[in-house]
Amino acid sequence: MLSFNFATAGRIAFGAGRSAELAEAVADLGKRPFICTGSDASRHLSVYESLADHATFAIAGEPTMEVVRAGAAAAREHGADVVIGVGGGAVLDAAKVIAALATNGGDPLDYAEVVGDGRPLSVASLPVVALPTTAGTGSEVTANGVVTSTEHRVNVSLRSASMLPRVAIVDPGLTLTCPPGTTAHAGLDALVQCIEPFVSPFATPLTDGFCREGIRRAASGLRRAYHHPEDLDARTDVSLCALLSGLALANGKLGAAHGLAGPLGGYLGAPHGAITAAVMVAVSEHNLTALGVSGNNAVIDRYAEVGELLTGQREPSAFTEWFAETAADLGVRGLAELGLTEEGIDEVSRAAANASSTKGNPVRVTPTDLAGILRACM
Numbered sequence: 001m002l003s004f005n006f007a008t009a010g011r012i013a014f015g016a017g018r019s020a021e022l023a024e025a026v027a028d029l030g031k032r033p034f035i036c037t038g039s040d041a042s043r044h045l046s047v048y049e050s051l052a053d054h055a056t057f058a059i060a061g062e063p064t065m066e067v068v069r070a071g072a073a074a075a076r077e078h079g080a081d082v083v084i085g086v087g088g089g090a091v092l093d094a095a096k097v098i099a100a101l102a103t104n105g106g107d108p109l110d111y112a113e114v115v116g117d118g119r120p121l122s123v124a125s126l127p128v129v130a131l132p133t134t135a136g137t138g139s140e141v142t143a144n145g146v147v148t149s150t151e152h153r154v155n156v157s158l159r160s161a162s163m164l165p166r167v168a169i170v171d172p173g174l175t176l177t178c179p180p181g182t183t184a185h186a187g188l189d190a191l192v193q194c195i196e197p198f199v200s201p202f203a204t205p206l207t208d209g210f211c212r213e214g215i216r217r218a219a220s221g222l223r224r225a226y227h228h229p230e231d232l233d234a235r236t237d238v239s240l241c242a243l244l245s246g247l248a249l250a251n252g253k254l255g256a257a258h259g260l261a262g263p264l265g266g267y268l269g270a271p272h273g274a275i276t277a278a279v280m281v282a283v284s285e286h287n288l289t290a291l292g293v294s295g296n297n298a299v300i301d302r303y304a305e306v307g308e309l310l311t312g313q314r315e316p317s318a319f320t321e322w323f324a325e326t327a328a329d330l331g332v333r334g335l336a337e338l339g340l341t342e343e344g345i346d347e348v349s350r351a352a353a354n355a356s357s358t359k360g361n362p363v364r365v366t367p368t369d370l371a372g373i374l375r376a377c378m
Helices: 018-027 065-078 089-104 180-199 205-227 232-252 256-268 272-294 297-311 316-329 342-353 367-376
Strands: 011-014 033-037 055-058 082-087 128-132 144-149 154-159 167-170
Touching: 011 018, 011 232, 018 082, 018 128, 018 167, 033 065, 033 089, 055 065, 065 089, 065 144, 082 089, 089 128, 089 144, 089 154, 144 256, 154 256, 167 232, 180 205, 180 232, 180 256, 180 272, 180 297, 180 316, 205 232, 205 297, 205 316, 256 272, 256 342, 256 367, 272 297, 272 316, 272 367, 297 316, 342 367
Parallel strands: 011 167, 033 055, 033 082, 082 128, 128 167
Antiparallel strands: 144 154
C-alpha cells in the first residue's frame, strides 16, 4: 500500500530578484537577525545591509564543530531571535546548526549522528531564513546540517524537523558570481541528489516528480552555466535542479555516493560536490551490475530513464557516459588527486557502509564493495 510523508521549508520563494524580499520575510520572524555568510561577508552585503540590529558571522569552508560552537555562542550573545544563512550549502548548514544550538545549548557532539551521542534536539530551533548563493546542496529545504568533526575526520549531521528553514529564498541571480569550480561541483552534486532518490527504494511519486524535473534542468543548464556563467537562464535551471534535489533527498533518501561523501569529506577536506561527482559513475555501475545479477529490472529501468532525461536515449549507459563526459568537461578530478591514498580506503569504506545515506542505495553494499568502488575512482 502506498504511504509516505513529506516535509519542507515553511515557504519557498524562487526567481531572479526574489532576494529583495528578505527584509519582509525576516520582519515576520524576529527583530535581531544573526546572519551567517561565507568567508567574504561583503560579497552579498546588498542583500542584508538594510536589516536593523543584525550581527554577522563569517564561515570559511566547511563548518567544523569549533565553528558552530563559536557561532552559537555569538548568536546567544547577540540576543538573536532569527538566523539568516546567505551563502553556499556549507553556510546554510552552519546557520541551521547554529540556530538549533542557540536554543538547545550543550555541545554539537551531544546531538551529532555517528560520532556523537545522537540525542534529539528537544527545543525548537531559532527560525531560519535560507538564501543559497550556490546551486548545489538544496540545504535551504532540508532538516539537517552537516558539520565536520576534525577530531574524527568525518562529516556528520545534526537533524531535527525544527531545523527546516521557515523561508527559503532561491534567487538564481545570486549565483552569477560563483567561480567555475563551485558551479561545477555544486551543480553535479545537485544532479546526483536528483538521481539517487530516483533509484532509491524509498522513492515516492512526489519525489519522482522533483527528480525528473531536476534531471531535465541539469541536462539543460549545467554545462551552459559553467561555460557561460553570465547566462541567467542556465543559472535558473541549475538553481531549480538544486532546490528540487533538496526536496527529493529530504523525503526520498540518497545512496552510496553520498554515503561515501561523508567520510571522504572529513578524511580529505575536499569539497562535497567534488567527491560525489568523482564517485557517482563507479557507484552506479556497481549498482547496475548487482541489479542485473538479482534480476531487478525495475530499478535498472529507472537508471535507463535517467539516461533518457539527460540524452534522449533510454539506456543506463547513456546516463553513465553523459555523467562521465560532463564531469570531465567540468574539471572533476579523481580521488587520488583529491588526496585519497590506498591506506585510507579501508577506513573510509567501513565508515561509508554504516552511513545513513548508504541505506538508501538500491542494492546492499559492503565495505569490500565500497573499497572496490573507491579504487575505481582513484
